[in-house]
Amino acid sequence: MSSGQTHPDRCRVDDRLVRSLVDGQFPRWSGLPLERFPSGGTVNAMYRLGEDMVVRLPLIEGGAADVATERAWLPRLSPLLPTPVPEVLGEGAPGDGYPWPWSVYRWLPGEHPEAGALTDPVRLAEDLAAFVAAMRGISPSDAPKAYRGGPLTTLDAPTRAALDELRALPEEDVDCDALAAVWRDALRAPAWEGPPGWLHADLMPGNLLVSGGRLSAVIDFGCMGVGDPACDLFPAWNLLPSGAREVFREALGVDDATWRRGRGRTLSQALIALPYYRKTNPAMAGNARHVIRAVLGMSG
Known part of the structure; x- marks a missing residue:
């Protein structure tokens, strides 16, 4: 990109x-x-x-x-x-x-999906789940560690620092106390102890292509590797509305602890991105705001 x-x-x-x-x-x-x-x-x-x-x-x-x-x-x-x-x-x-x-x-044809403007969110959720499941099913062999695959605790300091930055930006109208509670809940979730599995580890809307409402390609694999499967749950909050979010979760059979970690990881990424990109990259800042609303149940 x-x-x-x-x-x-x-x-x-x-x-x-x-x-x-x-x-x-x-x-x-x-x-x-x-x-x-x-x-x-x-x-x-x-x-x-x-x-x-x-x-x-x-x-x-x-x-x-x-x-x-x-x-x-x-x-x-x-x-x-x-x-x-x-x-x-x-x-x-x-x-x-x-x-x-x-x-x-x-060249891979298609368009980047836009949160809030999906033409077939349920089918897209099913497509995304199929991709994530296929990645997880690949034998790790000599795979590298994913860029975001480590313990959630490694994100604690930058996430809290980002929350402090956002508290100083009242124009963003962010409920930092509620977001801090979501983050604490993610940290309390049991850590991943299963076998390593392949991750894309950067499933942002800008790394997805859709055609006719369906997933047509996944791009930008620079963060891929093995690690916590919660890292590939990003689309649940950065793209999918609530109903399709549940379809995505059910298709992957995500347990409660992994879901909480996934929500926390997605939130952390958004919190760090918003103050950094708010004046320079409208797409990144806009998606960060969408994640914040989705995590707090303020948007579909």
Whole structure:
């Protein structure tokens, strides 16, 4: 995805640089149109290449590691999943002043779903549950640890700090006391002690594509790995209305402790995102507000 919030260490990427990289490293594609693709993401820049491809370049050093993760694992996971995922067509290398590896992917059609504007939320919930279940069913083998797969307690300090920031922003009209209670409840939930399972670990609306109301693709696997299955429950609060949320939970057979941890993880992500993105990335800030309302039962 592309950049919304300006990270302090962000690499500058423009049309001229990307054209030079593509032409120099993939001359067979040098005659194809190249156009920046708008996105609300924060870690990568994306350029549409011709009709059937997309160039994805990390904007920060942390995103460069995701490139290697996707190259290594997506070819192995793709045949085992019910939903299309990115296919790497070209492995770009640093050059022309650009410092990190980058990739060319096959273009996946579809649109990002929008919370509150889903055309078939129940079917989408079923599709999402099928994807998450398929990921969990894959044998971990030598899988890496997921970016968000560790104990919930590791998120306590940044979550409480974010709540303190939001208390100082009365214009956001956030019930921080109620949110703090939800967070404490998540921390009290029993920790995950089952076998490790594969996670996407970043199922945000911006990493999902839909067509005709159904899930058509899942993208951006840079956070994937094994860990707490609660990490893949994000769509229950960042996308699905209450009725479809229950369909999602039932289809996955989620127990109470995992559900509470999942709600806490989703809330933590939203609380941290809102003060950070509120003035620079409307999509990220808007979804964070949606999560807060959903967690408090204030929205479908």
